[in-house]
Amino acid sequence: MTQKIGVKYQGFPSDEELAKIPGVPDAERIKRGPVAFIECAQEIPCNPCEEACPYGAIQVGKPITNLPKLDPKKCVGCGNCIAACPGLAIFVVNGSKDKAEISFPYEYYPLPEKGQIVDCVDRSGKTVTSGKVLRVIKSPKYDQTAVITVEVDQEYINVVRSIKRLGGPEHE
Amino acid sequence: MRIKHHPILNDETRECNATIIVDGKKVPAIEGEPIAAALLAAGIRKFRETPKYHKPRGIFCAIGRCTDCVMIVDGIPNVRTCVTPVRNGMVIKTQKGLGEWGEKS
Amino acid sequence: MKTTEIAIIGAGPAGLSCAVEAAKAGAKVTLLDENLKPGGQLFKQIHKFFGSREHQAGTRGFRIGEQLLKETEELGVEVLLNAAVYGIYENKTLAYVKDGKDHALRAERIVIAAGASENALSFPGCTLPGVMGAGAAQTMINVHRVLPGKKILMVGSGNVGLIVSYQLMQAGAEVKALIEAAPQIGGYGVHAAKIRRAGVPIYVSTTIKEALGTEAVEGVVIHSLDEKWQPIPGTERTLDVDTICLAVGLSPLTELAWMAGCEFTFIPPLGGHVPIHDENMETTLPGIYVAGDITGVEEASSAMEEGRLAGVASAESLGYYDEDTAKRLKDEIWQRLNSLRTGPFGEGRFKAKIKQLQARRQLA
Numbered sequence: 001m002t003q004k005i006g007v008k009y010q011g012f013p014s015d016e017e018l019a020k021i022p023g024v025p026d027a028e029r030i031k032r033g034p035v036a037f038i039e040c041a042q043e044i045p046c047n048p049c050e051e052a053c054p055y056g057a058i059q060v061g062k063p064i065t066n067l068p069k070l071d072p073k074k075c076v077g078c079g080n081c082i083a084a085c086p087g088l089a090i091f092v093v094n095g096s097k098d099k100a101e102i103s104f105p106y107e108y109y110p111l112p113e114k115g116q117i118v119d120c121v122d123r124s125g126k127t128v129t130s131g132k133v134l135r136v137i138k139s140p141k142y143d144q145t146a147v148i149t150v151e152v153d154q155e156y157i158n159v160v161r162s163i164k165r166l167g168g169p170e171h172e
Numbered sequence: 173m174r175i176k177h178h179p180i181l182n183d184e185t186r187e188c189n190a191t192i193i194v195d196g197k198k199v200p201a202i203e204g205e206p207i208a209a210a211l212l213a214a215g216i217r218k219f220r221e222t223p224k225y226h227k228p229r230g231i232f233c234a235i236g237r238c239t240d241c242v243m244i245v246d247g248i249p250n251v252r253t254c255v256t257p258v259r260n261g262m263v264i265k266t267q268k269g270l271g272e273w274g275e276k277s
Numbered sequence: 278m279k280t281t282e283i284a285i286i287g288a289g290p291a292g293l294s295c296a297v298e299a300a301k302a303g304a305k306v307t308l309l310d311e312n313l314k315p316g317g318q319l320f321k322q323i324h325k326f327f328g329s330r331e332h333q334a335g336t337r338g339f340r341i342g343e344q345l346l347k348e349t350e351e352l353g354v355e356v357l358l359n360a361a362v363y364g365i366y367e368n369k370t371l372a373y374v375k376d377g378k379d380h381a382l383r384a385e386r387i388v389i390a391a392g393a394s395e396n397a398l399s400f401p402g403c404t405l406p407g408v409m410g411a412g413a414a415q416t417m418i419n420v421h422r423v424l425p426g427k428k429i430l431m432v433g434s435g436n437v438g439l440i441v442s443y444q445l446m447q448a449g450a451e452v453k454a455l456i457e458a459a460p461q462i463g464g465y466g467v468h469a470a471k472i473r474r475a476g477v478p479i480y481v482s483t484t485i486k487e488a489l490g491t492e493a494v495e496g497v498v499i500h501s502l503d504e505k506w507q508p509i510p511g512t513e514r515t516l517d518v519d520t521i522c523l524a525v526g527l528s529p530l531t532e533l534a535w536m537a538g539c540e541f542t543f544i545p546p547l548g549g550h551v552p553i554h555d556e557n558m559e560t561t562l563p564g565i566y567v568a569g570d571i572t573g574v575e576e577a578s579s580a581m582e583e584g585r586l587a588g589v590a591s592a593e594s595l596g597y598y599d600e601d602t603a604k605r606l607k608d609e610i611w612q613r614l615n616s617l618r619t620g621p622f623g624e625g626r627f628k629a630k631i632k633q634l635q636a637r638r639q640l641a
Contacts, residue, residue, distance in 0.1 A: 008461045011469030011479045042466045043620035046327040048335035064329050065620030084335055086325035087467025108447060108475075109179040125476030143325070143337060144180045162474045165446070173424040175448050180323045180337070184422055209421035217406040217493045228492050230406025231425065234413035235318075236311065237394045237530075254413075257313065 012123040013041040015158075022069040023058075023090075030157065034077020034094040034101070038068050039161075040087065052084030079103050083142035092149075093157050100157035101134065103149040108165050111136055111146050119164035120152055127164055129156050174213045190260035203260060207253035208234065208241050211264075219243050219253060223269035243267045247274035281307035281355070283591050284371055284384035286362045286533060289317020290577040291569025291584035292390035293345040298588025300352035302597035307382065308354055309373060311361035315349075316342045317392055318412065319577060321419040323447075324440055327465075331613050332578045339419075341577075365389075365537035369564060386564050386591040389534050390584060393527035393548060393570035398432060402488025402497075411441040411524035418448040426520025430497050431455040432485060436576070438524030439468035445522075446475055453516050456483040456499055458506065465622065485521070486513055494519055527574045537565055542636040546629040547573025555637045557590035557607070558583060566591055573633065575617075575626055582614045 007013045018024050023038025030037075036057070038049065047060040049068050057074035058081060060066050079092045082105050094101040102120075112118050112133045120131040131150040138146050152160050176184050188200035192210060201210035208231050211219065218228040219241050232240040236255035245251040245264050249271025253264075265274075283299045285292045288310035296308045308315070322338025333341050349356065360375040371382045395410035397403065407426060411433070417425050429450050431442045434457035442452045455472065460482045462469050469479060482502045489496035501512035529548045535541070539552040540561040551573045558566045568587040569580035586607060593603035618627035 007466035007469070009481055011462055011466065011473040013466065013470070039470065040467065042622070044327060044465050044467070044622055045329075045617050045620055046334060047329045048325075051330060052335075062616075063619045064616055065623070085467075086327050086335055087465065088471050089467040107179045109177045109449070111179075121474055121476070123470065123474055125474050143340075145325075146179075165475060173427065173449075175418060175422040175424060177449075178422070179447055181419065181422070205421055209417060209423045212417060212425055213423045219406070227404060228406050229404060230409070230493065231413055231417075232397070232409050233395060234409070234416040235394075255312065 007041050010124070013039055017041050022067055025070060025072040025075070027095075029072040030093055030095040033096045034079075034092050034103075035072055035075050036070055036077065036079075036081055037091040037093050038070055038081075039089045039091065040068050040085075043067060044087075046086060048084045048086060049081045049090060052081045054078065054080060079147055082147045083139075083145040088145070091161060095154065095157050099151040100154045101149055101151055102157065102160050103135075103147055104162050106146045106148045106162065107144065110166055111138070112148065112163065112166060118150065118166075120150055120156065120160040121162050121164055122159045123161050128159055129153060131160065131163070173215070190258055192258055192260075192262040192264055194264045195266055201258040204257045207243070207245065207256050207258055207262070207264060210258055211253065218266065220267035220271075221269065226268070242271075244271050244274060249273060278370070278381050278383050280383045281305055282384065282595055283307070283386045283388065284309065284369075284382055285388045285390060286371070287317065287390035287392055287569070288312075288315035288356065288358075289390060289392050289569060289580065290319050290342075290345070291392075291580040291587075292317070292388070293342075293349060294581040294584030295388050295390060295568055295588040295591075296354045297345060297348045297352060298585045299592045300349070300354050302589065302592035304592045304595055304597050306354045307357065307384070308349065309357045309360045309362055309371070309382075311359070313359055315346060315356055315358065318416075319345070321412070321415045322577060323419050323444060326578055328578050328617060332582075332617065338577060341581075362533060365533055365565070385595060386566065387537075388558075388566040388568055388587045388591060389537075389571055390567070390569045390580075390587075391530040391533060391571050393529050393574050395523065396526045396528055398485070398523050398525050400485045400487060402490065402494070405488050405490050405494050406492070407490070407494030407519055408488060408521045408523065411437050411522040414520070414522045415441045415444060418444060418450075424448055424450055426494075426518070427451060428453055428518045429520045429522055430499075430516055430518045431522050431524060433457065433524035433526070434459075434462040434464055434469065434479060434481070435524060435526070436464035436468055438522075439464045439472060441522060441524060442472045442477060443468065443475070446472070446477075450520075452477045453518050454499070455479045456485070457481045458484045458502060460504075484508070488521055489515070494521055497521055527570065529571045529574060531571055534560065534565075534567060534571065538562060539565065539567075540640065542633060544573065544629050544632055546625050547633070551633060553633060553636045553640065556611070556634060558587040559590065561637070561640060564594070573626070573629060579614060579617050582610050582617070586610045586614070
């Protein structure tokens, strides 16, 4: 049987779905500097991203099932929304440098270290390239959600969304 | 398999401070945790055998509803191990069928 | 006989929220729970909740639980733990067992917030140790910090299956696959996306053929289903797993409401037979209220709102609120409830709840 494409069948949004949703910035904006990339493709009752943005760049409004709408002019890519999203569906991408920078939420043990070379995975969990960890931010206001930034080749800016887990906790 | 490290719940701070006797063998446990948790931590998954066909049973609901995890605890059969807290020195036996009342230890 | 004004059965999200609201109004509240600790299933919810600020969105479930416990304590709610209520008798008298002894409690109002329990699934090998509810695994990893297995198959793609798969990986297990008999994923795409990028395959139109093993689960055979939900020969695959978690829905724990004599209606999307209630969460028996999953399976956020509603309404009926104040409070809660029941995932539940309320009106 051929696999049907899309969030309902594969569990992650297809490129076509991503192109249609209002949380995704266009390629030109991504080239200009860091910007939020909100992969929220279904109308679920949720709006913490709206409140988390200090620049008013994310709008949900009422009803709270509206898809979050990104204002790419107001967004500075600060990343406050990344850990605020209960669905862990917000990323920050930066295409303004030689290498692409991708920031994502991460809630596994152990955390990678700054400078570490890690396997980077796409939305389906497949390792597509290796990348260097630029930052690992753990802040009390993120409540245990770490925000990690990796550096990968530009061609992966819309592909890489996490890293391969670094092994589970030790057990007795 | 105890979870020592956890990204949300942080490192385990409790330590095994009790011993329970399961079918004659010593099993380390934490006072107050459910018996079933101590057994799973020790890799024990079969808790009882059914009366008629002697089929193995283990944990199903873990919240005291289904009674699949019952064992003989300190001589009392049909004790729900998922909601019964560990006390040091408890004597626990795999329950065969409906179980038999034994000496209270 | 021991007496109270409002007796609440079940100290989960609905019962605790109800206790807080009723006590805030000034009522004397007694909260009973069969467990040794209050909180119900809230303390195993370690993920951040959805909703908006009023629903405490962005806060992890167990932290909401801690907050509710603190409030019940500050408000002087009487909490009876290890107290299993086994019957509701005449004159709103509850019978319960505590510490091996029988007790009775006469209340002026009763709120039943007994929750729900996980459904099982029938297949060869389904009784083997290692086959368990997804919620059971969640309790083991997040409350007791013990892994039930290392290699997991998750069955069911509702939010419970998706979230527990994620949390099993956070606890260090490997989730080999998640399977779903329906042709589509049932839960939120964002939850599915989390486990996909962690490398977990999701197979839709797929179910279990059999669990392998004699003393415990040692593997599982899965196969694909056609459009008529029939297994397709030749699609069998064997997965190397030691644990099979079932996330195939929940059923309301309605025994006490049946026994009390509440009238019921059958609404499959809510989990089957559910007690009929009005906008105040009052059942067909005056003075007996219901809240949370017993009224129809939803999630903790809506259970808390229903609890608050029953708390305000029962306190109002005892004269602790005038009509206007109560109406204002109840309207606010209804708005929050309805906002959780919108969108493609909430609409079905919204319609089902309307049907439940209509059933009350038809009786009146």
